[in-house]
Every structure is written in C-alpha cells, then in structure tokens.
Amino acid sequence: xxxxxxxxxxxxxxxxxxxxxxxxxxxxxxxxxxxxxxxxxxxxxxxxxxxxxxxxxxxxxxxxxxxxxxxxxxxxxxxxxxxxxxxxxxxxxxxxxxxxxxxxxxxxxxxxxxxxxxxxxxxxxxxxxxxxxxxxxxxxxxxxxxxxxxxxxxxxxxxxxxxxxxxxxxxxxxxxxxxxxxxxxxxxxxxxxxxxxxxxxxxxxxxxxxxxxxxxxxxxxxxxxxxxxxxxxxxxxxxxxxxxxxxxxxxxxxxxxxxxxxxxxxxxxxxxxxxxxxxxxxxxxxxxxxxxxxxxxxxxxxxxxxxxxxxxxxxx
Amino acid sequence: xxxxxxxxxxxxxxxxxxxxxxxxxxxxxxxxxxxxxxxxxxxxxxxxxxxxxxxxxxxxxxxxxxxxxxxxxxxxxxxxxxxxxxxxxxxxxxxxxxxxxxxxxxxxxxxxxxxxxxxxxxxxxxxxxxxxxxxxxxxxxxxxxxxxxxxxxxxxxxxxxxxxxxxxxxxxxxxxxxxxxxxxxxxxxxxxxxxxxxxxxxxxxxxxxxxxxxxxxxxxxxxxxxxxxxxxxxxxxxxxxxxxxxxxxxxxxxxxxxxxxxxxxxxxxxxxxxxxxxxxxxxxxxxxxxxxxxxxxxxxxxxxxxxxxxxxxxxxxxxxxxxxxxxxxxxxxxxxxxxxxxxxxxxxxxxxxxxxxxxxxxxxxxxxxxxxxxxxxxxxxxxxxxxxxxxxxxxxxxxxxxxxxxxxxxxxxxxxxxx
Numbered sequence: 001x002x003x004x005x006x007x008x009x010x011x012x013x014x015x016x017x018x019x020x021x022x023x024x025x026x027x028x029x030x031x032x033x034x035x036x037x038x039x040x041x042x043x044x045x046x047x048x049x050x051x052x053x054x055x056x057x058x059x060x061x062x063x064x065x066x067x068x069x070x071x072x073x074x075x076x077x078x079x080x081x082x083x084x085x086x087x088x089x090x091x092x093x094x095x096x097x098x099x100x101x102x103x104x105x106x107x108x109x110x111x112x113x114x115x116x117x118x119x120x121x122x123x124x125x126x127x128x129x130x131x132x133x134x135x136x137x138x139x140x141x142x143x144x145x146x147x148x149x150x151x152x153x154x155x156x157x158x159x160x161x162x163x164x165x166x167x168x169x170x171x172x173x174x175x176x177x178x179x180x181x182x183x184x185x186x187x188x189x190x191x192x193x194x195x196x197x198x199x200x201x202x203x204x205x206x207x208x209x210x211x212x213x214x215x216x217x218x219x220x221x222x223x224x225x226x227x228x229x230x231x232x233x234x235x236x237x238x239x240x241x242x243x244x245x246x247x248x249x250x251x252x253x254x255x256x257x258x259x260x261x262x263x264x265x266x267x268x269x270x271x272x273x274x275x276x277x278x279x280x281x282x283x284x285x286x287x288x289x290x291x292x293x294x295x296x297x298x299x300x301x302x303x304x305x306x307x308x309x310x311x312x313x314x315x316x
Numbered sequence: 317x318x319x320x321x322x323x324x325x326x327x328x329x330x331x332x333x334x335x336x337x338x339x340x341x342x343x344x345x346x347x348x349x350x351x352x353x354x355x356x357x358x359x360x361x362x363x364x365x366x367x368x369x370x371x372x373x374x375x376x377x378x379x380x381x382x383x384x385x386x387x388x389x390x391x392x393x394x395x396x397x398x399x400x401x402x403x404x405x406x407x408x409x410x411x412x413x414x415x416x417x418x419x420x421x422x423x424x425x426x427x428x429x430x431x432x433x434x435x436x437x438x439x440x441x442x443x444x445x446x447x448x449x450x451x452x453x454x455x456x457x458x459x460x461x462x463x464x465x466x467x468x469x470x471x472x473x474x475x476x477x478x479x480x481x482x483x484x485x486x487x488x489x490x491x492x493x494x495x496x497x498x499x500x501x502x503x504x505x506x507x508x509x510x511x512x513x514x515x516x517x518x519x520x521x522x523x524x525x526x527x528x529x530x531x532x533x534x535x536x537x538x539x540x541x542x543x544x545x546x547x548x549x550x551x552x553x554x555x556x557x558x559x560x561x562x563x564x565x566x567x568x569x570x571x572x573x574x575x576x577x578x579x580x581x582x583x584x585x586x587x588x589x590x591x592x593x594x595x596x597x598x599x600x601x602x603x604x605x606x607x608x609x610x611x612x613x614x615x616x617x618x619x620x621x622x623x624x625x626x627x628x629x630x631x632x633x634x635x636x637x638x639x640x641x642x643x644x645x646x647x648x649x650x651x652x653x654x655x656x657x658x659x660x661x662x663x664x665x666x667x668x669x670x671x672x673x674x675x676x677x678x679x680x681x682x683x684x685x686x687x688x689x690x691x692x693x694x695x696x697x698x699x700x701x702x703x704x705x706x707x708x709x710x711x712x713x714x715x716x717x718x719x720x721x722x723x724x725x726x727x728x729x730x731x732x733x734x735x
Contacts, residue, residue, distance in 0.1 A: 021571070022592070022599035024606040026324050032607035033566045036547040037661065040620050064595040065607070068560060069552040152394045159393040178391070179728045180421040180644045184566070185658055185719050189726035203405060205396045289352070 054149030331432030342373020427533030573601035
C-alpha cells in the first residue's frame, strides 16, 4: 500500500516532463561525467563554494549528476571575512534549500593563529591568504578531491590546467609534470597526502556559464545585477568603498550604477559600470563586452605571470 | 549543439616550432573578436616591449612563464572562441619531436586536425608525424594550412608543390576516410584566415574560418552500437525514492531507449530498460554523448565498471588484448611489466605479454623492439587480470581506447587503441 503511494508521488510530482529523444548539451554532459567520476574515484571530495556564479553552476551540475539522490559531498567556503554580505546570504539560502552540508573556514582564524600575515596598504587583499586556510581545511578533513569552478578561458595559465589536477602535500601545482588526459578517461589515482583539484567546467566560457544560468533559471547573488553602490576609481578600475578596502584620502567616493562580473573578495573584485538588471541584460552585456572577466580582477594585474605564480603555491 | 543551438567543433592544432601556430590561433581569436580589449592591450604592450613592429598574436596563447621566456609552447593549451553559428575549442599542441604525446592528447578530444606547414620549408618529417597521429586517432577532418605565404610572395606554385608532396603522404596511409583540405594562409597578415586573400586570387576555396564553420565533423566509426559504462550507482534512499536504483553513466556509440532489451556485462544478466532520466526529466530515448541515469526492470547485479549494452550487440569480453600503444610518459614500457589498465571507467591489471613492433610515425614501417620509450608508438599484446568488454578503436572509439597507469607513481604512461 505504502509503495503504491510513493510511486504515485514520484510519477506525478517530480517527473513533469516526458520527451522523446534526449540530445545532450555536450559541455553539460561532460561536466556531469566529471562530477560522477569524482564521486566514484575519491573517498572525501568537497566542492569549493565561493558564492560566485561558477560555483553556483557547479552546484546545479552536481544536482543533475546525482538526482534523485542528494549531492554526495559537502561544500567548503573559505571565508576571507571580506565577502559581499549579499553572497553570504545567498550561500546560506542555497544550502538550506538543497539540504547540503556546508563547511566554513575563516581566513581570520589563520591570521589569529599567526599562520599568515594581513597585507597592508593600497593593494591589501586577503585573496592570496585564502591558500593557507584552504590547505589547512584539506588537511583537517582529509579531503582528497577539491572541486572548483575555474575555467580555462579565464586566464592564460589556466588554459593548461587539467580536469583532474594532482597537487602534492603542499598544494603545489607542477605544470610541467601534468598527467595527460586522453578522451574522457580521468585518472584520479593518488598517493596518501596528495589531493586532486577538479575542474568540471574547464571547457566552459564565461558566456556559456551565463547562458546556462539563464536557460536553467538559476538564482544568483544580487550583486551580479546592476545596483547603486558607493565606489571609487583607481587604475582605471572601480573599487567598492568599504571599511575593508584601503582608500587614499584623495580617492573620492561616488555613487554609481554598477554590477560585478566575478564575485571574489571585496578587496580584489572590481565592479563594472552597468545597467543590466536582468539575466537577459547581463547575457547581452557579456556578448557585447570587450573587457575580459578577469580584467576586473585586481589580483591578476600585479604582473603578467601573476596567476601562474599563485597557482604554483596552491592557490585555487 | 549547445543550449543556444550552436555547433561545437573541437580542433587540435599541430605544427613544428616556428611554423606560426600560436600566431594562427591568436589571429583566429583576433579576427572573430574573441580577444578582449585588455588582452589586446597586453599583447600590444608585450610586443612593443620586445621591439616587434607587428602584433605578436602568439602572446595570446602561450601561457606559462617558461614558455614565454623560450618563446615556444610546451604543453596542451585549450582556447575557446565562437562565431554566431559555431563554438570552437582548440587544443593547441606543440610540435617538437619529443612532444608526440601532446598531439595525441589534444587529438583524442578533437574531431578536426589543423596541420601547419611553413611554406618556405614545405613538408618535413614533423608533418609526417602529425598526419600519422591524425590517422592513428581516425580524425574525420584534416586541414593543411600552408602558412607564411607572405614570405614566398604568395606563389601558387609553392602551394601546389607542397600539396603534391602531402598527397604523396596520403598515399602511404592506410586510413583514407578523412577529408583533407589545403588552404594557403598568412597568419601574421591575416590572409585567408577570416578574410579572403587578395594577394592570392588564384585560391578560390574557403578561408580557414569559413571552412571550419561549414564542416560537419563525425566520428568515423564503422559500426557504432550503444555502450553504457556504469559510472556510479544512484540510490537516493529517501522516502520519495525508496526503491529507486539508477545507473549513471555517459552513453556512447548509439542511442538507447526505454524498452530496449539489454545485457549487463560482465555477468551477462539480461533485463529491459525501464526508464531513462536526466535530472527531473524522464525521456524515452537518449542520444550518444548524454550523461543520463538508467533504471532496469529487474533487480540485476550492476555496479561501477559494468557495462550496459543491447542484447545481440555485445562487445568482445576477453582477458587478452592487442593494441597500438603510444607512450606518453618517460617511463619505459617493457615486456613483463604490470600496469593498471583503465578502459573507460573500468580498471583491471594488465601485464605486457609481447611487444610486436615499434611503428615508425613517419610511415616508414616497423622495427623489432623490446621496449617503448616516451613518444614511441608500438604494437603491444597484454594479458589482463579480468576480462574487459571492448570494441576495436575502429568500430567504437570510446570503447576501443584505454590508458595505462603506472602502479608506483600512478601517472598515466600510455594510451592504447585496440586492434
């Protein structure tokens, strides 16, 4: 009797589409394949969740990979303490809605423990300090696979990143000694102490992600849409005026219509002038845009090889 | 097709050092407006710093510090661009003699090979190797881009001579199903890349970009049938899905549909497909390439590494294997060595039984050998700890390829194409 009831519920409530031939979106199918390999090949995977659109897309892909079961790994948020409050609010809502397990580890704790030192001055950021907190969390929970939303189109050094990228005990990336990845066979065999960084949306472009968010109608934090914000201009970039962001006295604060194209730490994420208030507007803007996404990342501007240097020491 | 209905074309590029491959890709990006203002500015800055009097587009793709210093690419880099109709993924692979492994790697995920030839040098030994690998992987389209035409006064005779030499190479190959197209270009000047060249009025074919947009890549599989390797068993154990037991995986070769009579390998137990799921949707049939969840009518034993196939279409299940192998790691492969063999998502132990021959990647035949070194290609026989369910690479690419994993380092050391 009970079984019949369950059956009815499952047919009528949750399965609302029935189509003939399912033709996949190849990039989505590839990402799902990768996520299932992670669940099958590793003991303790974790999804690194920043609250940004790429990690939100990963969560949707993970839902799809394991549905109707729950996502079989927790989310880890490395909290710099300088997040946009909208992102944190969004994170907690998403986790509650999907019944996911969320682990938060704070950069502030690493600072308090004296493991890292706070940067000072004009370009002070906690962005690079995240690495230590992340490596500590990996050790604490014995994570053997960390799933991240990095894409190869973001930056030159990332263009050479593997889907399964093996890191040593120190989280280091040896770009000259990477395992070749052939067809879609993924080799996740590692030794004790090693871990793998996994990038399921390696082959997606920024536009792919936005079009996916639009088509799938995925909720994202409000700061991705145009809003009025107090900002100041420096080096041709738009910085958030906030207690966490160092500002010279002469740097004047103005209020502008802006939005963010990436959501990182407040100290290293620049805004762009925009009036895009809906997903349609945002996608149209990205299509037209001539400034690349990481162009609005202050941390990459330090030098031409900035990203590669950070990756070698375990930055995500 | 992506969600916007655009075609997805995956391209592997191959060329020798200084053939201008990075420049070609940079030019493609520039001409399709895929380079953003800040990237163009970075290229302008770097070009100026180095005292060049032109824009060095190769700076758009050469990613790693070491490479920038040496001015050469050393690994596979992936580059993305799109036109209104098509999404492109380019696997940019270096052309040095010692880096055969990189082209094999890049080609394994691509359908189209662009082979670059320096018009001043013509067909060289590297060209042989690049074409050999495109053939080995059975790529459906080969585009021979004869570059640096500006340095040979855009002369048609030079183009025709190189084409004739290349045709000589084609005659040597046993694989003849691919479509080969020759295009004279100057990547530096943008001739015949996105813009029809006025300097070469004698060339009436498509520009490179037009050609890439119109071609219809396909897997050249002789008799592809459905193969569904099980990746992960989905058991929600929730109240709503109390009895649900689904097999997740990516479908290859051909369609599967609800009602199909299937066998689960290795047990051989038969059942019928009860349902096919994609997230909250239930579908009647799935096309190859789909990552779906399948449930069966009967409670049959089925776990990761097993394979669901249609009854009557079973692949070979054997404990011996003969394959063409490409060595992608500096560790030497010898008779008697043991490896972890990963075939799709399934792993077994494999022992090298016999090395039949080393194959010369320049079409000059074979030689006897007792070992295979990095970048060597050879014919190798294995014995396996358990049977695997395979097709020949010719008949079913995904089910006819495997990798070897070193038991000590866990590195991927070889890729195999099953006979």
